[in-house]
Amino acid sequence: MRRIKRTGRGACHLALVLWATFVLGGAAHAEAPDALDRLLASFAQVEGFEAQFREEKHIALLVAPLVNEGGVHYARPGMFARHTRTPERKSLVVRAGKVEFGTAAKGERVDTAKNPLARQVVDAYLGLVGGDR
Numbered sequence: 001m002r003r004i005k006r007t008g009r010g011a012c013h014l015a016l017v018l019w020a021t022f023v024l025g026g027a028a029h030a031e032a033p034d035a036l037d038r039l040l041a042s043f044a045q046v047e048g049f050e051a052q053f054r055e056e057k058h059i060a061l062l063v064a065p066l067v068n069e070g071g072v073h074y075a076r077p078g079m080f081a082r083h084t085r086t087p088e089r090k091s092l093v094v095r096a097g098k099v100e101f102g103t104a105a106k107g108e109r110v111d112t113a114k115n116p117l118a119r120q121v122v123d124a125y126l127g128l129v130g131g132d133r
Contacts, residue, residue, distance in 0.1 A: 044131025048075035078126050
């Protein structure tokens with residue numbers, strides 16, 4: 001069984017990742033409020049979903065983009081997972097007030113009941129994918 005280390009640094013990293021995702025959703029709202037309203041209304045009707053993703057990050061200092069591929073899973077009322085397959089296997093799992101993230105070799109856990117910042121970020125993200133404004 002994998003040992004999970006508890007640390008405040010990990011909570012900050014988690015908060016940053018979830019915040020960036022949430023802010024990007026907010027940018028879409030500013031550009032197309034009707035489209036966002038329709039999207040959120042459709043999210044509110046879904047009990048869960050599973051999707052595959054491919055991200056490309058273009059950074060000026062790099063010749064080629066960084067590419068991540070994996071899958072995301074969501075189930076009401078507050079279970080979310082993002083598993084990256086390439087270039088490195090990593091996971092972020094939210095369930096039962098706990099957030100676990102890391103690789104097979106090293107993982108961390110954040111109890112959101114003990115970390116108000118992490119709780120706010122997780123609640124905001126789950127609210128977004130759950131269809132709440």
